[in-house]
Amino acid sequence: MVQKTPYIWFDGNLVPWDEAQVHVLTHALHYGVGVFEGIRAYNCGDCSAVFRLPEHVRRFFDSARILRMTIPHSEQTITDAIVDTLKANNMKEGYIRPLSFFGAGAMGVLPKDNPVQTIIATWPWGAYLGEDALEKGIRVCTSSFTRHHVNVMMTKSKAVGNYVNSVLAKMEAVDDGYDEALMLDTNGYVSEASGANIFIVRRGIIKTTPLTSILEGITRDSLMVVAKAMGYTVVEQQFTRDELYVADEAFFCGTAAELTPIREVDRRQIGTGEFPISRALQKEFFKVVQGQDPAYEGWLHRYSC
Ligand code: PMP
Secondary structure (H helix, E strand, O other): OOOOOOEEEOOOOOEHHHHHOOOEEHHHHHHOOOEEOOOEEEOOOOOOEEOOHHHHHHHHHHHHHOOOOOOOOOHHOOOOOOOHHHOOOOOOEEEEEEEEOOOOOOOOOOOOOOEEEEEEEEEEEOOOHHHHHHOOOEEEEEEOOOOOOOOOOOOOOOOOOHHHHHHHHHHHHHOOOOOOEEEEEOOOOOEEEEEEEEEEEEEEEEEEEEOOOOOHHHHHHHHHHHHHHOOOOEOOOOEEEEEHHHHOOEEEEOOOOEEEEEEEEOOOEOOOOOOOHHHHHHHHHHHOOOOOOOOHHHHHHEOOO
8 A cells, every 4th residue: 555645735735645635526537537747756865856857747748738638837836846745745755646637527528617636646665566676577478458559549648548558457467477567569569568668688789669659758768868878779679579588688667667677578588587787777777866976967856855
């Protein structure tokens, strides 16, 4: 169960966690139209830092624009509210969840007088797939669920309804004894996991899927920059599940998943079971987010509790 924190920012005010409630006729509960973000703050020793805050806030507003939903706050207000919520909850590190959605009003599919409501919650969240996962890697299966076609759901929007597909894939994977689901796109190429992007390493080259049917991951972008700076060649290219089977290394990445190595896909071990390049990248990633590499200071929004 999620660990409670004292406050949730709700339509402009910090309210006690238990009082942040909505009506059961909230439009988004019925039709799934809402947008959200997943952001992390890291403890950097003498202060804390939100990782790539402007990029997350930008994507939040872009997600809403795609859904023709107008968030009645400015990007600056949301940015300030995120930091205020972290401070009010005395959180030196943790996960941040902004969410905007159509509230109660008209009950038809068409949102009419439904207000756009916004919350920002923060809570402590360790390694999404477990500490062991970061260290030893995870077991993955190709999902029986296909990732959205770009004209069926809006894949560049981090939209609430899009996650029905993710939840189905994740439930199936976990019930079948795996840690995570890998989804293929409607053409059969590798797309992403239920809540993370994917990279493979083959013959020293780091490869990730192009931005067609996937969410434009901010961790994905960060890792491409960091890997290039470390001297690796990084390409964005479609690949198939059998190329993944013969990759030397593979990993998922995302705000929650951070950089999680994949040790097995569909009962095939990936490479030798060691992941030197993934590990080197993961080590550098944690240095970057924890403010230990000055080259990436621009990605940190520092604050103190
Ligand atoms: N794909 C999906 C479907 C996701 O839910 C996430 C998590 N937001 C990602 C990729 C990774 O995105 P990010 O690195 O921005 O967290």
